Amino acid sequence: MSDDTEVSPGRGLPATAVPVSPTDPTTGTAGGERPARGRLGGLSGSGLVRNLGLVLALVILCVVGLVTTGERFGSTANLLTILRLAAVTGVISIGMTFVITGGGIDLSVGAVMALSSVWCTTLATQAMARDTHWIVMVGAALAVGAACGLINGLLVSYGKVVPFIATLAMLASARGLAEIISQRRTQIVDVPGFTDFFGAEVVGVPVIVIMFALVAAIGWVVFNRTTFGRRTLAVGGNPEAARLAGINVQRHTVLLYVQLGLLCGVAALMIISRTTTGTSTHGTLIELDVIAAVVIGGTLLAGGRGTIVGTVIGVLIFTTLTNVFTLNNRSTSEQALLKGAIIVAAVLLQQRFAARSKSP
Amino acid sequence: MSLRSAHKLGTGLVAGVAVLSLAACTGNTAADDGGTQAGGTSEAEQGSNDEAGDTVVIGFSAPAADHGWMASITESAREAADAYEDVDLRVAEGTNDVNLQISQVETFINDGVDAIVLLPFDGAAMTPVALQAMEAGIPVINVDREFEDPNAARVTVLGDNYGMGVSAGSYICSELGDNPDAVVAEIAGIDSLPLTQDRSQGFEDALGECGLDVDNRVAADFTVEGGERAASNLLQAAPQIDAVWNHDDDQGVGVLAAFENAGRDEFMMVGGAGSANAMRSIQADDSVLKATVVYPSTQGADGIMMARLLVQQKAMGDLVEVEVPREVQLYAPVVTADNVDQFIDTAFES
Missing domain, CATH: 3.40.50.2300 (Response regulator)
Structure with missing residues (x-):
């Protein structure tokens, strides 16, 4: 497996897989080159082919949609429906790509999103928002998300609790706290400025879709063009080597969980604007959709390899699938079956591509 | 008759709620109309309402069928739709994810269906998108879990x-x-x-x-x-x-x-x-x-019937009113060994 291919920025290095080079990750600058492609020669082929495969899958889905339902699928309104659906899962998936690439996992995203949504819509927060500015609610959602992420990160990096368990604990307690705060009721948002802003459209594009696009763009730049991104790959690929290279692995791990928590806060804002409610049931089981999207996108669950573009396409594949099924009036069970098949097929294909490109 | 049995049991307190028992779809009228659930009170002849009219496209969305009652909601809705050749029912994936359910309703709006029958996972959370549908001129029939805003539905079918x-x-x-x-x-x-x-x-x-x-x-x-x-x-x-x-x-x-x-x-x-x-x-x-x-599991079916009447501009049989009512609330009778025979045929399988 060429797990660590994208770890090494290795200027001018040959195309074969190179283990994490201790000095590389910290050198940081991308030198203005396009990452992955130009520098990694043959290995970029696997990335390219991988993404091509995903794009192909998405195109096939769209063709199926167009053939079976024609204009109903292709209309602008329907595309926006798909994107609005994708936005919430998408934003969290971008953050999850970083965490998984960095060798971790976060099962608590849905619960953290629920807690954020509840905290941000309590009567007290809303009253404060009406008295001052609705931005208070945004601050509350982001702060709660980031705080949960911080706890996750500290537990994982300094407490040495394995990510699976640390975030499982957060999953349980964040939703529990959300239930306590909301008294298990649905809290309705009545702050006009807030709903006006997030429910608005800019040149026909809903604000939450723009937010998703922004998060994806920023995520891509950070992942591919910054020291932070390179360190993430290094930490996930080989933490010991990363440590020897002078990366503060523990601090970096904390930051990874904090950014994901922050994005859960963003997702909470999106779901609040979509439903005008905050409840402890928001985001139930969303972690599974998120992890599935990240994995079919091509990010290695073991860490050390990741792709933001792949994740975005992964999210779009699942939401488009749902849309095509709804348009065709097909049953739930068929869709669940197909989703499972897609996950397996995507992972099997990736392994084959990876194996092939390793021995050209 | 259920009222009488309720009295017999000394449970006559149930009044105080406007109870409009909709035709055969509640447990109130026993099984004499079998599986079709078609309208009309048990004694009356099938009304002209059952005659085929213009085709009505109805979008239907309900939460995931993770328990028998909820499964029966969708099943009985399908049965009701199948009983009419002029109903084209589109059933969206049952889901407990409001984000997904919203997108399903958006899809129905984009599609320009004639009516939407919606049992929301969370009534408050589905209110904005239901309002959107109503604004787009698509009547929404809200089943069981109520919206936050009365303007978000043309008809509300409620259990009690x-x-x-x-x-x-x-x-x-x-x-x-x-x-x-x-x-x-x-x-x-x-x-x-x-x-x-x-x-x-x-x-x-x-x-x-x-x-x-x-x-x-x-x-x-x-x-x-x-x-x-x-x-x-x-x-x-x-x-x-x-x-x-x-x-x-x-x-x-x-x-x-x-x-x-x-x-x-x-x-x-x-x-x-x-x-x-x-x-x-x-x-x-x-x-x-x-x-x-x-708590009737046939409310989804009631919603389908109401949607059909509404779109075909028919009135509800057995009522004088020209228009379909705004709200229909079903009755919650007590079933004991004494009267179980009346109810068992319309009950849902767990």
């Missing part, structure tokens, strides 16, 4: 959650009324839902009428596992119980299993929703379950 609690409480009063120290327990459904809060409120109010109160209350989640868990906890908390009301017969399967495992049978149990196996058990009188309170 408060009335369920009242029926259950009154029945327990009539059975234990002479013992003011009786221990009454309650096993609720999903606590965050307003419907659960309404049921509990009705139960408390009715018990209050005869000087009883809820001594132990636990909440489950409408699933068998959840019911088993909640009931086990309840038994630990309450060493002696006289009567239990369990909100939901699906979770009741687990509740009864927990009672059985603990070997506890010193109390009587009243169920909720009205599943077929609960009714069979009542009929056979083979467990602590002595009664259940019906």
Whole structure:
């Protein structure tokens, strides 16, 4: 497996897989080159082919949609429906790509999103928002998300609790706290400025879709063009080597969980604007959709390899699938079956591509 | 007739709610119209409303069919649609994810369906998108879980959650009324839902009428596992119980299993929703379950019928009104060994 291919920025290095080079990750600058492609020669082929495969899958889905339902699928309104659906899962998936690439996992995203949504819509927060500015609610959602992420990160990096368990604990307690705060009721948002802003459209594009696009763009730049991104790959690929290279692995791990928590806060804002409610049931089981999207996108669950573009396409594949099924009036069970098949097929294909490109 | 049986049981308190029993779709009229659920009161001839008209495209969305009652909602909606050649029903994937359910309704709006029948996972959360549909000129029929804004639906079909609690409480009063120290327990459904809060409120109010109160209350989640868990906890908390009301017969399967495992049978149990196996058990009188309170699982089908009438601009049979009513609330009768025969055929399978 060429797990660590994208770890090494290795200027001018040959195309074969190179283990994490201790000095590389910290050198940081991308030198203005396009990452992955130009520098990694043959290995970029696997990335390219991988993404091509995903794009192909998405195109096939769209063709199926167009053939079976024609204009109903292709209309602008329907595309926006798909994107609005994708936005919430998408934003969290971008953050999850970083965490998984960095060798971790976060099962608590849905619960953290629920807690954020509840905290941000309590009567007290809303009253404060009406008295001052609705931005208070945004601050509350982001702060709660980031705080949960911080706890996750500290537990994982300094407490040495394995990510699976640390975030499982957060999953349980964040939703529990959300239930306590909301008294298990649905809290309705009545702050006009807030709903006006997030429910608005800019040149026909809903604000939450723009937010998703922004998060994806920023995520891509950070992942591919910054020291932070390179360190993430290094930490996930080989933490010991990363440590020897002078990366503060523990601090970096904390930051990874904090950014994901922050994005859960963003997702909470999106779901609040979509439903005008905050409840402890928001985001139930969303972690599974998120992890599935990240994995079919091509990010290695073991860490050390990741792709933001792949994740975005992964999210779009699942939401488009749902849309095509709804348009065709097909049953739930068929869709669940197909989703499972897609996950397996995507992972099997990736392994084959990876194996092939390793021995050209 | 259900009113009469309710009186017979001494549970006449159920009044006070505007109850409009919609034709054959409630449990009120027994099984004489079989599986078709087609309209018309049992005696009357099938009205002209059943004659085929322009094709009506109806979008239908409900939560995931993770318990028998909910599965029956979608199933009976399909059956109702199949009974009419002029209904083209589009059923979206059942989901408990409001984000997904919103996108389904958006898809229906984009598609320009004639009407949308919607049982929301969370009424408040689905209100904005329902408003959007109404603004787009698509009538929305809100089933069971109410929207936050009355303008978000043209017709609302509701069960009577408060009335369920009242029926259950009154029945327990009539059975234990002479013992003011009786221990009454309650096993609720999903606590965050307003419907659960309404049921509990009705139960408390009715018990209050005869000087009883809820001594132990636990909440489950409408699933068998959840019911088993909640009931086990309840038994630990309450060493002696006289009567239990369990909100939901699906979770009741687990509740009864927990009672059985603990070997506890010193109390009587009243169920909720009205599943077929609960009714069979009542009929056979083979467990602590002595009664259940019906919460019709055919409301989705009622929604389909109303949507069809609305789009074809027909009036509701048996009413004088020119337009389909704004709200239809179903009745919550108590089913006991005495009247179970009337209800068992329209009950849902867990």
